[in-house]
Amino acid sequence: MRGADLINPALPDELLDDVIRRVGAGPGGGKRDLDACALVCRRWRRLERASRRSARLAASGERADEVLRLVAERFPALADVSVDERLTAAGVVGAVPRSRRPRQAPTSSPFRRRRRLPLASNSVHIAPFPLDQPAGDDGSEHSCLTDVGLTHLSRGCRGLEKLSLIWCSAISSTGLVRIAENCKNLTSLDLQACYIGDPGLIAVGEGCKQLKNLNLRFVEGTTDEGLIGLVKGCGQSLVSLAVATCVWLTDASLRAVGSHCPNLEILSVESDRVQDEGVISISKGCRQLKTLKLQCISAGDEALDSIGLFCSLLESLSLNNFERFTDRSLSSIAKGCKNLTDLVLNDCQLLTDSSLEFVARSCKKLARLKVNGCQNMETAALEHIGRWCPGLLELSLIFCPRIQNSAFLEIGRGCSLLRTLYLVDCSSISDSALCHIAQGCKNLTELSIRRGYEIGDQALISIAENCKSLKELTLQFCERVSDTGMSAIAENCSLHKLNLCGCTLITDSGLTAIARGCPELVYLDISVLRIIGDIALAEIGEGCPMLKEIAFSHCPEVTDVGLNHLVRGCLQVESCQMVYCRQITSAGVATIISGCSRLKKLLVEESKVQETHGFFAAVLTACFVPTLPVGYFVAPYPNANMSRHL
Structure with a gap:
């Protein structure tokens, strides 16, 4: 019968809830279908809200605490909440199905309108000031999230499992204590760049016994006492811990981690105050470690020897800015960590070719290697990798001026599975090195060369003829590359991403070849090509x-x-950068905005914004960031949802 409700009387809440959850798991995420369900009636809206599991919110803006209160009330089943103070109102989008129409925002504040974009199913993204709710009784409005908002969240979403608070500078231990008291199922906590004191961390240790992942990067306000108290309470469950760029971190904290976190698998430590003792404690106590990132300037060979001795399960190791350790300790790591697949060496000045020889001979599973600024390493280091590491997939060499072309002969011969190659500021490498790579590494899919002043067309022709699967190519400031090389690439490789910034010999002819040969291109950077013109863009x-x-x-x-x-x-253009193109006028700016309906970011000089007239002037003026020499804009015309992009 028309107008009769044949579903609600027949289905109890349990069955209807199961139907809505299945809708959310449908093809394409089911987001639109979920929103449609929420609009059927109040009962369906209530059940649909109860199925939402994740939320991403901006913390900077008016009434942030009020927003979190509303989110907690409307979506009590939330298990994953991310709050990021770096996001503006338009950095996230309001997508809450609503029963009544929102009030229009004042015309003087274009930032108060909310955008609706596709979301994953079972998730909700909220702007920090809902327009369909009145202000609080006290009339107060906060500019960022405080402990009050965290208290609302902890009481409304007691099943919370993952909480991410990024750069939320106004929260303190008080809010974290409330989370610890009410959210006993918390398994993941990210406090990056928050000012949290010791009581907050200690409370988390006492109240969240299931905590597995903890991020304390850039956390201030606490001391060793806070981290020690936390690991004493929940160290047994911790699997991942990041404590980086925290001036308070000393060996005392690492001794506690070593004593109370036997199941730790991922650890990141960056501190100038950590000595050998702290690293040794970690090595002895956390023998399940699989991923380890260290930046401890004061630690030396004794500390790293212990890693090789006790951490036999280690798979990924990153050593950054070590000023004291030598080939001896890397040899110990290589002998003890046979499962090593990823190795990063950044600015380790005392390492020589012998270090990589130890690694190559012992770590046959090595798949990814990054060497940055280790200036004592020469050609022999890379030759050892080529001879002994046939499973190498990614190789990154940054500022390695002593490595010569002959090293790549061994890489080409021995590393046929190589897929990604990065070469940055390697001044001795020329065309012959890339020819060796092309002839031996035919599975290459990504090649990135920056400031390769000796790289030219011969290398690109060889790459094009041999590496048919190449999808991403970066040639920043490779000043010997010309249209000849581009034509060869276009003829043989269907690129998805291409960066030619600073390749000054390339003309309209080379870009024409790329345009006709790479129809699947999604990213293109042709900045600082001073002789290209309108033909290329056409x-x-x-x-x-x-x-x-x-x-x-x-x-x-x-x-x-x-x-x-x-x-x-x-x-399909979403991002366009056209700074300092002297012949592009305000009319060109308007052309981009009016012609690209999906545009999210536009980079252009302030003067051309000021010259723009009519509707576009109002849009860009509202979105302009005046503190920058050039402006970032979000201008998705014809939608009137304009906002800052920082």
């Missing part, structure tokens, strides 16, 4: 319909005409 517009991000800053020959051709073909 060809890109015609040949690359899937393009989402484009940058052509410092291109003096590009005009509004080229922009017009670009936007007519590239309808």
Whole structure:
């Protein structure tokens, strides 16, 4: 019968709840279907809200505490909540199904309108000031999240399992104590850059016995006492711990971690005050470690020897800014950690070729290697990797001026599975090195070269002929690369991402070849190509319909005409950077905004914003960030939801 309700009387809440959950698990995430369910009636809305499991909120804005209170009341089943003070109102979107129409925001404040974007199912993203609710009784409005908001969350969502508080500078131990008292099922806590005192951490240790993941990066306000109290309470359950750039961290904390966290698998420690004793305590007490990142300037060989001796399960190791350890300790690690697959060495000045020889001969499972600023390493170091590590998948060399071309002959011969190669500021490497790689590593999918002043067309031709699976190519400031190399790449490789910033020999002809040969391109950076013009943009517009991000800053020959051709073909563009293009006017800015309906970020000079007239002037003026020399904008015309992008 028309108008009759045949479902609600027949289905109890349990069955209807199961139906809604199945809808949320449907194809494409079921987000639209869930929202539709919430609009059927009040009962369906109540049950749909009870199925929401995650929320991401901005903490900077008016009435942030009030927002968290409303979220906790409306979505009591939330298990995963992320609050980020770096986000603005438009950094997240309001997508709560509502029974009544929101009030219109005042025209003088375009930031108060809320955007609706696709979300994952069973999740809700909330802007920090709902428009359909009155102000608090006391009329107070907070500019960021405080302990009051955390108290509301802890009381409303007692089943909370994951809580992330990023740069929430106004919260303190008081709010964290409330979380510890009410959210006993908490398994993950991220307090990055929060000012939390010792009582808060101690309370978490006492109240959250199931805590597995803890992030204390950039946390101030606490001391060793706080971390020691926490691990004494819940150290047995901790699996992952990050304590980085915290000036208070000393060996006392690491001794406690070693004593109370036997199940720890992931550890990140960055501190200038940690000595050998702290690292040794970790090695002896946390023998289940699989991932270890250390930046301890005062630690030396004795500390790292203990890692090789006690941490035999280690798979990923990152050593940063060590000024004292030598080849001896890396040899100990190589002998004891046979399962090592990932190794990062940053600014370890005393290491020589012998270090990587030890690693190569002992760690046959090595798949990813990054060497940055280890200036004493020469060609022999890389030759050992090529000879002994056939499973290498990723190789990154940054500021390694002593490594010569011959090293890549061994890499090409021995590492046929290599997929990713990064070369940054390696001044001795030329075309022949890349030819060796191309001939031996035919599975290469990503190649990134920055400031490769000796790299030219010969290398690109060899890469194009041999590496047909190449999808991402970066050639920043490779000044010998020309249209010849680009034509070879375009003919043989269907790229998805291409960065040619600073390759000054490339002209419209080379970009025309790319546009016609790489129709699946989604990212393109052609900044500082001073001789390209409108023809290049016209060809890109015609040949690359899937393009989402484009940058052509410092291109003096590009005009509004080229922009017009670009936007007519590239309808998917979300990000555009065009700073200091002297022939692009305010009319070109308006062309980008009006022609790209999905635009989220636009980078352009302030002066061209001020010259823009009419509707676009109002949009850009509202969105402009005046503290920067150039402005970031979010301008998704024709939607009137404009907001800052920081």
